[in-house]
Amino acid sequence: MKFEVITLFPDMFKAIKEEGVIARAINKSILSINTWQLRDFSDNKHNNIDDKPYGGGAGMVMQVKPIRDCINKIKQANPNTKVIYLSPQGEKFNHKIANKLSNIDSITLLCGRYEGIDERVIEKDIDMEISIGDYIISGGELAAMVLIDAIGRQVSEVLGNKDSLNDSFTNGLLNFPQYTRPQQIDGQKVPEVLLSGNTASINHWRLQQSIKRTKQKRKDILALKDEK
Numbered sequence: 001m002k003f004e005v006i007t008l009f010p011d012m013f014k015a016i017k018e019e020g021v022i023a024r025a026i027n028k029s030i031l032s033i034n035t036w037q038l039r040d041f042s043d044n045k046h047n048n049i050d051d052k053p054y055g056g057g058a059g060m061v062m063q064v065k066p067i068r069d070c071i072n073k074i075k076q077a078n079p080n081t082k083v084i085y086l087s088p089q090g091e092k093f094n095h096k097i098a099n100k101l102s103n104i105d106s107i108t109l110l111c112g113r114y115e116g117i118d119e120r121v122i123e124k125d126i127d128m129e130i131s132i133g134d135y136i137i138s139g140g141e142l143a144a145m146v147l148i149d150a151i152g153r154q155v156s157e158v159l160g161n162k163d164s165l166n167d168s169f170t171n172g173l174l175n176f177p178q179y180t181r182p183q184q185i186d187g188q189k190v191p192e193v194l195l196s197g198n199t200a201s202i203n204h205w206r207l208q209q210s211i212k213r214t215k216q217k218r219k220d221i222l223a224l225k226d227e228k
């Protein structure tokens with residue numbers, strides 16, 4: 001799966017290209033992340049890609065032409081790429097959307113800065129608008145990295161083991177509590193059942209724990225379970 005990222009700050013993506021499971025998947029050629037410097041598509045000598053908003057007001061708006069030219073360039077090599085704009089107005093991102101998108105061959109992520117992009121890009125060039133939550137961040141880059149990580153880790157073969165099958169949300173529930181050595185520390189013990197070696201009892205206990213904590217911490221997703 002290929003991610004194309006349109007951004008004014010390509011170096012930010014070193015964070016995800018160079019560390020962790022996504023970096024490993026890139027090195028194994030399962031995933032690729034290709035960044036596009038939007039300034040390279042500027043039509044002026046100062047490499048500006050933004051201008052004042054019509055109607056007045058504070059801040060700047062990213063212009064149509066550089067973004068449209070960049071998307072069209074990307075489409076020359078990836079005609080079927082799905083173009084996603086990260087914005088506070090988008091559909092709220094979740095595990096189910098990440099799973100759907102993990103089956104796509106090419107995704108293009110457009111990272112906004114300033115007050116965002118000219119509306120005419122959204123009308124004509126964008127397939128999907130996604131938000132990572134109800135808050136504002138300074139640019140779409142961190143949101144794009146959240147998508148790359150969440151989508152990338154659901155691509156089969158990215159997690160060498162089958163760990164993602166046990167993640168929270170995969171079965172519509174939060175994950176059960178985890179313990180590792182030592183068996184006892186500062187008077188705190190590992191639950192007895194986990195030491196029993198009885199797989200059936202362990203699985204039963206874990207499911208009960210998942211249900212209990214989802215009821216306690218996330219009643220909202222319990223109600224949505226069938227939507228998955």
Ligand code: 4G4
Binds near residue numbers: 086132139
């Ligand atoms: C588009 C429009 C995404 C992008 C305006 C991006 C929050 C999210 C941006 C802006 C973002 C989100 C700078 C306000 C960049 N903020 N919730 N910021 N702003 O997914």
